Amino acid sequence: MRIDGAGLINRNKPVTFSFDGRSYQGFEGDTLASALLANGVRLMGRSFKYHRPRGVFTAGSEEPNALMTVGRGAAQTPNVRATVQEIYEGLEARSQNRWPSLSADLLSVNDLLSPFLGAGFYYKTFMWPRSFWEKLYEPVIRRAAGLGALSGAPDTARYDRAYAFCDLLVVGSGPSGLMAALTAARAGADVILCEEDSAFGGRLNSEAEEIDGAPARDWVQAVLAELDSLPNVRLMKRTTVTGAYDQGTYGALQRVALHMADPGDRPLETFWHIAAKACVLAAGALERPIAFPMNDRPGVMMASALRSYLHRFNVAPGKRVAVFGNNDGARQTAEDLRAAGVEVAALVDSRPEAELPVGFNAFKGAQVIHTKGYMGLKSITVSTGSREEVIEADCLAVSGGWNPTLHLTCHMGARPVWDETLAAFLPAEKSVPGMIPAGAAKGIFSTAGCLADGQRAAKEALKALGLKAKASDLPAASDAPYSVAPLWQVPGKGRAWLDFQNDVTVKDVKQAAQENFRSVEHMKRYTTQGMATDQGKNSNVGALAVLADATGRGIPETGTTTFRPPFAPVSIAAMGAGARGKGFAPERFTTSHAANIARGAPMIEAGLWYRPSYFPRPGDAGWQEACNREVGFVRNAVGVCDVSTLGKIDIQGPDAAAFLDFVYCNTFSTLKEGRVRYGLMLREDGHVMDDGTCARLGETHYLMTTTTAAAGQVMKHLEFVSQALRPELDVSFTSVTEHWAQFAVAGPKSRALLDSLLDAPVDESAFPFMGCGAVTVAGVPARLFRISFSGEHAYEIAVPARYGAALYGDLVARAEVLGGGAYGMEALNVLRIEKGFITHAEIHGRTTAFDIGMGRMVSARKDCIGKAASRREGLSGPEREQLVGLRPVLPEGRLPAGAHLFSENRPPTRENSEGYVTSTCFSPSLGHEIALGFLKNGPLRRGEVVKLVDHLRGVETLCTVCDPVFIDPDGGRMRG
């Protein structure tokens, strides 16, 4: 029910929204919870396991009960806390975890079965038979016990990630946070003030407090106005600091547009990474419940939440409200209710010595021992020990004392410390470097104390920052002492809830202790206490106290409660913003990309690169026909292929040759200028890292190529070797992969093509096989390499990338005139398999130089990376699987990659495997499939027939072991 008062709602701006299909009205400034309470709605959800009817329990992000689904279709968001969600025009909210409706939930039968569904029931009941778990029990349990569901449709909303840097991050904007921000801002520090709520002010918005003799909110407004006017302050409300990480890094989730009917082009949420030199943690404290029998009725809520609804939202959550507590918060709540004109049914204080004001139906040294009202509270039973009284009430405000919000102080492993006087955990000293807890987060609960401590914390931070605080007075405020008499559980008939969200009761924790789950970590896992989305904010300390009692230990001896990030749930969409779809993996295009697309080539991914698979022509039966045609271009005329994706590393310096001798297993110092050599690079553990060609362009100038896949890895490796292992060598290198567009021109007519294109015909003496040098194309300086990855007479020509597209078009046009054309990756792969050239299919990380038949390339005359390890026992010898060629005995035989090789007369089982197939293709030149693979002692078994078995595809083929070079074994075509 709405009452009079000067809260933070705007009564001039009514807002219409719906809950479970019914339309309601609230005001701007309302949360979903406050607006529903104002409309007399008490039932807001069903509990996770027992489907108990539940009402709103808190007024903050710790809410365990009032979880709802907001929105429809793809934009539907489940498990939204009604206490955090602000209402906007047209907002649609629905209750969760009920069927068919919130008031008539058939699954509440679980509640009747609760004696059988206590802690550990999963483990005990559903163990056998094992196969039933997956097929029967788990799906049924999941359906019965659950939270809201996602729509299943892709979320089209925008989310964002952002980065910020500051001197001081202030977490929380209550009296401590505002005072800390103000003190630091006045001293000139660069300040970010984060507030989780939609309004700055913390508890000052929710209490009838005065500062400097005026309503506390006036002081809040004055401080905010000053902070807002300063250029060195950033105010971020609706921003939850979710985690504290190393070296002053903090994560924060900002609800940018979740409160707007039309977000426009704003992101719904932004996840911030904030790097702060110092931090003041002024996150306040969370009031904790008391576990008394049947304490989960809709209408039972935290006393501080009730005061929030009363003062900030001008809502009375009940007509006859009872109050129960173990500290002065109970008395304060009763007085606030009376002042607001709400009937107080009873004031129950568990402390026998409590001083209670007159005019209330007051009970000292008393406890609430029972409640009634299934769909909503109807009455409470109060016991003084000697007598019991049933009192009608539709709302009960509970206060079990306060727990400092110290979650962030635990994020780097520190454990909080138990304080006997406050009956609460306090942040450990120096728990997070650079973070200074202040005010209620540190156990200081009076307003005056918080103001002073906020100022103190800021001064401490300023000192660390090398700044000086300006002298200023503290505002005057109430300094009421906080006294609490621990009260964790009230014995009596009926279940007493500790964890409302996961339906964990006092009995469950006691049972855990009885079954010897005495460690707090075991108890939590056995009962699931603290493992719901509220992460135990409402229940950890209470459950620990009950466990301590059940095991006859004190709280500090029983354990501590610690917290991991995030402080509050963070949507994965916000954390992964920008990394969906194409944002997940950027695309790299070659200069020939547009031309290849125009020719209709399907593109395949090679790392981040996109390369043409083949070039279809009208009438083709399929890709194989195109591939065969393109292989024919190269074998019979001339083919053109963009090879720019290969890594290119420019290496210069007086010691370039010595450096290359060290990173390659073969020798490059002996390579003549104007010549190219194949190079093999090992890892230090003796296995092959990468291969490629390396050209000597000048006395102290080399150009290394790497495979497309390993370009980044090789660059990093070269940097490591140069900086960390051979720092005395004078050599520099830089990646020039993007700078040069490079095209293979391959086939018997390649020379003719180039002669027609280059400004001067190819000089045979300057460009023998494995020669290289400078040429010009239409006046543009280019580089020409006579190298071949196809086994044909071939060249690669490189021009500055800006000429790539033009040159490619020209090359393909000239090739077509000569009876050739462009070829794609399929043809390139066939051409190299026919020649036994390896790729990363063969050098997959477990093969040595010996395995690929290049053992002798490891020079005996010099040291190199991987040399010592490559001589290790077991990395060479007949037991190794070594590179071989395979051809089917019958021409139609298939040789799928991934198949294993077996001796012909042995059963094809794992332990009999003697090798495997790595690369395979149909060879148009030979008219049957051919393959490369690895076979134990392979090179000495040429001519032997082995059995190839692919259990996945159901293929079994007899094949003959052969030399991996299928075509032109002497290389005459390549050299000629």
Next chain:
Amino acid sequence: MRITCPYCGTRDLREFSYRGAASDLERPDAEAPPEEWHAYLHLRDNPAGVTRDLWYHEMGCASWLVVTRNTVTHEILACDLARDVALKAREAKR
């Protein structure tokens, strides 16, 4: 986590990639006995406390760095260029 690169200043973890223990700098001689090579290649300490690791400023200046940090407190105690560390070790050997 934030690492202070001697060239670039304090930068976010995302700019760096991790390699492993800084003992990778102590490469044995080519003719060292197999045991020494085995230790270099395969044996690593796993200290609870101060450790020295190799990091690469991949999204920055491409420097290899030796970061001295505490695995218990996550405190970063020093950050040096691997080149300087390697040269210093070489001088000490002489």
